Amino acid sequence: MYMSSSAIEVRVVDRAGTIILNRPDFGNALTRSMVPQIVEALDDLYLEKRARSIIITGAGNDFCVGADLHEMQGDCENNDAEEQWGEDAADFRELLVRMLEITKPIIAAVNGAALAAGAALVAAADIVVASNSAAFGVPDARQGMVAGLAAPLLCFRIGAGQGARLLLTGQTIGAAEAHRLGVFHELTAPDTVWARAMQLANDCAAGAPEAVQLTKRLLNETLGENLSTQLSAGAIMVATARTTEAAQEGISATLAGRLPKWQ
Secondary structure (H helix, E strand, C coil), X not given: CCCCCCCEEEEEECCEEEEEECCHHHCCCECCCHHHXXXXXXXXXXXXXXXXXXXXXXXXXXXXXXXXXXXXXXXXXXCCHHXXXXXXXXHHHHHHHHXXXXXXXXXEEECCEEECHHHHHHHHCCEEEEECCCEXXXXXXXXXXXXXXXXXXXXXXXXXXXXXXXXXXXXXXXXXXXXXXXXXXXEECHHHHHHHHHXXXXXXXXXXXXXXXHHHHHHHHHHCCCHHXXXXXXXXXXXXXXXXXXXXXXXXXXXXXXXXXCC
């Protein structure tokens, strides 16, 4: 069974397993070591018979604000940075594909900001319940990068038109707007997000396990049959964008709290 790390906590309560992103002081930003840990946790909870659904949530006041920009900035001094970024993009693609492939329902309990890579995690989930004070956005372009892995999932969930608006403007929207667009399926009070996710997990558990799992396969292997290919193309875009001067400027500006100066 998965052994919880300091950055990823795993619990099984009643009929649901919960994966908690546990870096609250950093907005639960994803380091590269966290990504395979989440995959491992997903695989273990898939094999755990007690867990009929899997909940993903964040510790503290954020769900996940994206990839760890400090780690990415440090990579710029590494001669093998381009190769590393390619591996990072491939690893995150594997995580998202695994979320789609695992036939147990995955519920995102969005307790705060879900941005960039965090937005991709939300879009890869089957059901999304969010705090009415949560936020959602794909600000990658404003940081000189490309949301290549969030893009196909977001367009699959809410349509290409609204997906394009969010991706191209890079704006962060509030919970009410995200609910109106269908990114968030339900809104609830901040202190009841996980509890409501547990109720939804119990609702899923009311169905026959085989029927629920076949239904998820039906959705992702028919309506979402091209997602795996689109995510592969997106991973290449993500890795390529990180090699540009724009990405270096965008990351530096974000960390410094200033507006980027584009060439």
